[in-house]
Amino acid sequence: MGKADVWQGTLALMVLKTLEVLGPMHGYGIARRIEQTSGDLLSVNYGTLYPALLKLEQEGYISSEWGVSDNNRKAKFYKLTRAGRKQVEKETREWEQTTAIVARFLTPSEESQ
Amino acid sequence: MNRLRGLLMRFGGLFSRERRDRELAAELECHLEIHIADNLRAGMTPKEARRQALLKLGGVEQTKESYRQRRGLPSFERFVRNVRFGLRMLWRNPGFSTVAILTLALGIGANSAVFSAIDAILLRPLPFPNGDELMQISQYDPKIKTMQSFVAPVRLEDWKRMNSTFQELSGYYLEDLSEVSGSLPEKLTQALVAPRFLRVWGIAPALGRDFNPAEEHFGGPNAALISDALWHRRFGASPDVLGKKLRFDKWSYTIVGVMPASFAFPVEGVDFWSPSPTDAPYAQSRDATWFTVIGRLRPGVTVEQARSNLATVQAQLGKQYPKTDADLTVGIQPLKETIIGGVRSSFWLLFGSVTLLLLIACANVAALILARATQRQHEMSIRYSLGASAGAMVWQSLTEVFLIALAGSAAGLLVAGAAAKAFRTLAANLPRVEEIHLDARIVLYSLACSVVATLLCGLFPAFRTAHSSIWSSLAESSGTQVSTRNRTQWLLVGVQVALAVVLLTGAGLLLRSFQALGHVSPGFEPSHVLTFHISAAWGETTDMKVLTQRIDRILDGLTAVPGVEAAATSSVLPGTPQKFQTEVRFLEGPSDPNLRIVSEGRWVSPRYFAVTKIPLLAGQLCQEQLNGLDVLVNRSFADTYLSGSAVVGRHIQLLGQDLPAGHIRGIVGDAREAGLDHEPVPTMYWCLSAPTPDPFYLVRTQGPPAGLANAIRERIHQLEPSRSMFDVLPLQQHLDAAYSENRLRMILLDFFAATALSLACIGLYGTISYSVAVRQREIALRLALGATRHEIAARFLFHGLAVSCLGCVAGIGLAAALARSLSGMLYGVSPGDPLTLSAIVFAALLVTVVASLAPAIRASRVDPMVALRYE
Numbered sequence: 001m002g003k004a005d006v007w008q009g010t011l012a013l014m015v016l017k018t019l020e021v022l023g024p025m026h027g028y029g030i031a032r033r034i035e036q037t038s039g040d041l042l043s044v045n046y047g048t049l050y051p052a053l054l055k056l057e058q059e060g061y062i063s064s065e066w067g068v069s070d071n072n073r074k075a076k077f078y079k080l081t082r083a084g085r086k087q088v089e090k091e092t093r094e095w096e097q098t099t100a101i102v103a104r105f106l107t108p109s110e111e112s113q
Numbered sequence: 114m115n116r117l118r119g120l121l122m123r124f125g126g127l128f129s130r131e132r133r134d135r136e137l138a139a140e141l142e143c144h145l146e147i148h149i150a151d152n153l154r155a156g157m158t159p160k161e162a163r164r165q166a167l168l169k170l171g172g173v174e175q176t177k178e179s180y181r182q183r184r185g186l187p188s189f190e191r192f193v194r195n196v197r198f199g200l201r202m203l204w205r206n207p208g209f210s211t212v213a214i215l216t217l218a219l220g221i222g223a224n225s226a227v228f229s230a231i232d233a234i235l236l237r238p239l240p241f242p243n244g245d246e247l248m249q250i251s252q253y254d255p256k257i258k259t260m261q262s263f264v265a266p267v268r269l270e271d272w273k274r275m276n277s278t279f280q281e282l283s284g285y286y287l288e289d290l291s292e293v294s295g296s297l298p299e300k301l302t303q304a305l306v307a308p309r310f311l312r313v314w315g316i317a318p319a320l321g322r323d324f325n326p327a328e329e330h331f332g333g334p335n336a337a338l339i340s341d342a343l344w345h346r347r348f349g350a351s352p353d354v355l356g357k358k359l360r361f362d363k364w365s366y367t368i369v370g371v372m373p374a375s376f377a378f379p380v381e382g383v384d385f386w387s388p389s390p391t392d393a394p395y396a397q398s399r400d401a402t403w404f405t406v407i408g409r410l411r412p413g414v415t416v417e418q419a420r421s422n423l424a425t426v427q428a429q430l431g432k433q434y435p436k437t438d439a440d441l442t443v444g445i446q447p448l449k450e451t452i453i454g455g456v457r458s459s460f461w462l463l464f465g466s467v468t469l470l471l472l473i474a475c476a477n478v479a480a481l482i483l484a485r486a487t488q489r490q491h492e493m494s495i496r497y498s499l500g501a502s503a504g505a506m507v508w509q510s511l512t513e514v515f516l517i518a519l520a521g522s523a524a525g526l527l528v529a530g531a532a533a534k535a536f537r538t539l540a541a542n543l544p545r546v547e548e549i550h551l552d553a554r555i556v557l558y559s560l561a562c563s564v565v566a567t568l569l570c571g572l573f574p575a576f577r578t579a580h581s582s583i584w585s586s587l588a589e590s591s592g593t594q595v596s597t598r599n600r601t602q603w604l605l606v607g608v609q610v611a612l613a614v615v616l617l618t619g620a621g622l623l624l625r626s627f628q629a630l631g632h633v634s635p636g637f638e639p640s641h642v643l644t645f646h647i648s649a650a651w652g653e654t655t656d657m658k659v660l661t662q663r664i665d666r667i668l669d670g671l672t673a674v675p676g677v678e679a680a681a682t683s684s685v686l687p688g689t690p691q692k693f694q695t696e697v698r699f700l701e702g703p704s705d706p707n708l709r710i711v712s713e714g715r716w717v718s719p720r721y722f723a724v725t726k727i728p729l730l731a732g733q734l735c736q737e738q739l740n741g742l743d744v745l746v747n748r749s750f751a752d753t754y755l756s757g758s759a760v761v762g763r764h765i766q767l768l769g770q771d772l773p774a775g776h777i778r779g780i781v782g783d784a785r786e787a788g789l790d791h792e793p794v795p796t797m798y799w800c801l802s803a804p805t806p807d808p809f810y811l812v813r814t815q816g817p818p819a820g821l822a823n824a825i826r827e828r829i830h831q832l833e834p835s836r837s838m839f840d841v842l843p844l845q846q847h848l849d850a851a852y853s854e855n856r857l858r859m860i861l862l863d864f865f866a867a868t869a870l871s872l873a874c875i876g877l878y879g880t881i882s883y884s885v886a887v888r889q890r891e892i893a894l895r896l897a898l899g900a901t902r903h904e905i906a907a908r909f910l911f912h913g914l915a916v917s918c919l920g921c922v923a924g925i926g927l928a929a930a931l932a933r934s935l936s937g938m939l940y941g942v943s944p945g946d947p948l949t950l951s952a953i954v955f956a957a958l959l960v961t962v963v964a965s966l967a968p969a970i971r972a973s974r975v976d977p978m979v980a981l982r983y984e
Contacts, residue, residue, distance in 0.1 A: 026143070027140065027144055028144045028147045028148055032151075045171065046141075046144070046169075046170055046176055047171055047172065047175050047176040048179070050141075050180050051179050051180050051182070051183035054180060054183050054184060057122075058118070058119040058122035059118060060119075069143075071150055073143055073146055073147060074139075075144075075147065076139075076140045
């Protein structure tokens with residue numbers, strides 16, 4: 001099995017969660033981090049990452065400003081806003097609920113056996 | 114919330130694009146650098162590090178593109194682009210744009226104008242808080258046909274006490290008095306109101322206070338609330354009007370408040386309101402009826418519930434007072450219905466007409482767009498080949514049409530604004546006409562019209578264009594010998610003619626009815642009669658003898674004025690649509706208990722027949738005497754109820770009224786008393802000059818009636834210095850005013866029909882001209898092959914006539930199906946009147962010939978060389 005692309009709709013949650021855990025980061029850092037966390041099973045497409053970041057920023061969940069990276073380069077850093085923190089909580093809850101429901105369908109129940 | 118924020122930010126993203134582009138480029142650049150640095154750290158060669166990083170980054174341009182899409186609002190940007198392009202196209206074809214915009218302006222404007230009237234008059238609640246809760250309540254006796262809507266004060270109080278569906282019940286009646294503080298008496302219209310009047314309306318005085326309980330009881334102080342108009346006219350809008358007095362002949366009122374300018378109930382022009390106590394001794398008889406009762410329903414109660422509730426209440430009263438109440442029924446009608454009355458059907462008819470007009474305008478513009486689309490086929494083909502999607506092209510076409518429609522509706526609003534004024538001058542006595550004005554609702558309505566118009570006239574051409582561009586190639590030569598027949602365009606022309614014929618039929622029938630009405634012989638002579646009122650109070654009816662003497666004295670005085678031939682009073686103006694049906698019985702002869710004798714009843718003074726010139730056919734006119742009551746009947750009455758037996762000398766008794774029997778003195782000719790469009794019905798004329806304190810005065814003059822007004826006014830002032838004369842108008846003007854709604858309806862419908870016909874004419878002309886233009890080469894070829902010029906011209910002319918004929922047939926069929934909506938508005942003409950229909954077909958064909966002639970002649974003048982030059 002090759003590297004999977006990030007599924008539609010989950011990228012935003014991954015970005016928000018990454019920023020919540022690690023604090024302000026630039027786009028490249030976020031992408032790398034997501035790939036690492038997935039155990040290199042996922043590959044982040046930059047053509048979708050930057051529009052996704054822009055969407056989150058437009059909706060007020062993250063904010064951005066220019067700063068200097070570890071190796072002294074100018075980079076745009078993204079950080080979570082207060083609304084973003086709430087959104088992480090909300091989306092995590094929803095995601096857990098969804099997976100729990102799907103899991104029920106996938107695990108054979110006792111009655112049906 | 115966040116989504117909205119996102120949308121706003123994206124809207125912001127439409128601006129300062131370059132800066133944002135640069136920023137993204139910088140971000141991606143730094144992304145790349147960090148990635149390369151990472152790769153280097155991982156031990157790659159600089160070349161490999163760069164290659165891997167670029168590989169991973171993928172298509173930078175694609176990233177930038179999807180980023181840009183996310184940043185702004187692509188669909189909005191596309192819309193703006195379409196609008197810009199559309200404006201450019203409209204600007205480049207000023208002729209096409211002007212015609213299309215004006216056509217739609219006419220269609221949308223007329224539609225919005227009629228809608229503004231419908232909205233103000235029919236749709237909106239009355240201009241009072243929760244106006245839909247207001248009802249008018251009447252008592253009537255179903256056994257006797259007398260439609261007595263007035264209610265006894267004691268009964269009003271009983272209803273108020275016993276019902277459970279009304280928040281408040283009150284009532285009013287009107288009288289015209291003369292205020293005498295000035296040098297000359299001034300006529301003031303007084304509304305005498307039952308207790309709780311203002312609470313029914315939910316309206317407070319603009320200045321001062323409502324009546325207090327003491328003032329609403331018998332024997333309390335005389336108080337008045339005055340109208341805003343009277344406040345301005347007589348008191349210069351001064352705030353210290355409170356406490357001042359209005360003085361009348363024998364009594365006066367203290368002003369306690371001023372009503373807001375918007376409050377004009379029961380009638381426009383009411384000057385002041387004062388309490389009429391329901392506990393007064395003279396108001397205690399259950400037969401003394403004078404209030405028109407109004408009430409406000411409790412919230413959530415339906416009219417039906419209120420009807421059954423009051424029916425129960427009245428049934429209880431019937432048990433309690435069997436003599437007076439057992440036979441009475443209660444009628445409840447929404448106040449709005451009683452105010453707008455019969456204008457509803459007229460307005461829906463007009464609305465139907467303007468909708469047809471709008472459809473014609475749309476068909477016209479659609480044909481124009483189709484014609485132009487054919488010219489633009491080449492452009493469309495190029496755009497299609499360059500990769501425009503069919504959807505994008507449909508949107509583009511629709512945007513262009515929408516721009517036209519929008520401009521049309523803006524211009525249409527000007528039309529509607531002017532029409533609001535026209536309504537007020539054309540039909541000043543239309544109910545609620547002063548409430549018609551342009552507001553946000555009308556603007557929204559005309560916007561909705563423009564969207565509908567866009568879809569109606571844009572959708573089909575747009576799809577056709579998009580569709581045809583798919584198969585038409587750039588390489589297509591325009592060399593086809595015989596051009597396509599443009600079936601759709603001809604269909605649109607046929608539709609226009611058909612719809613115009615429908616409108617013409619309606620207008621023609623109304624016009625003929627109106628003419629027929631003008632030729633009716635009314636049975637009386639309305640010219641040279643001046644009518645007026647003289648102020649009086651209902652209290653004068655307590656002594657009928659004095660009242661009758663007073664009115665007789667006035668009539669004698671009027672007869673003595675030089676130029677006056679005769680003077681009389683009447684309870685109702687002859688020839689105006691008012692009915693007073695009464696039931697009577699004969700005292701002599703065998704009486705058939707199953708035969709009900711129902712007749713119109715009028716109260717007139719003896720000289721009434723000299724004034725109206727209604728001829729005496731048998732017997733004699735009323736005798737001027739006070740003992741006994743004389744009555745004259747008309748010929749229909751004699752023929753219907755007394756045919757074959759002696760008429761003169763019989764005695765008849767009015768049922769349900771406490772009056773002596775009448776002595777039939779004579780038979781007079783039939784007159785259209787109840788309106789010129791009503792056949793004469795059995796009518797009795799009871800000879801009594803003072804049925805009410807203020808009957809209509811009718812004076813026959815030798816010269817023009819208005820010329821005598823001043824002489825008469827002076828004489829009245831000599832006779833009755835404390836009374837004033839008002840509503841001075843020639844009888845003919847009353848008759849005209851009674852039909853002003855008919856006239857308005859007819860004028861507007863004629864105007865719409867004429868517009869429709871001109872639009873159809875323009876459409877026909879445009880289509881034939883266009884057809885001639887595209888078929889030039891074919892015509893040239895035919896000429897070259899030996900066709901005569903006459904044949905060519907005739908070909909186009911007949912084509913136009915054929916389409917027009919089909920349109921006429923369809924239109925007449927449609928009109929026949931719709932004729933039912935005209936029922937009740939026609940007089941003396943049947944919906945299928947052959948003369949009207951043939952005149953309309955003739956007019957339509959004439960217009961067709963006029964519209965086709967010029968292009969047909971142009972076709973016949975084509976130079977055959979054209980055919981050769983094309984090769």
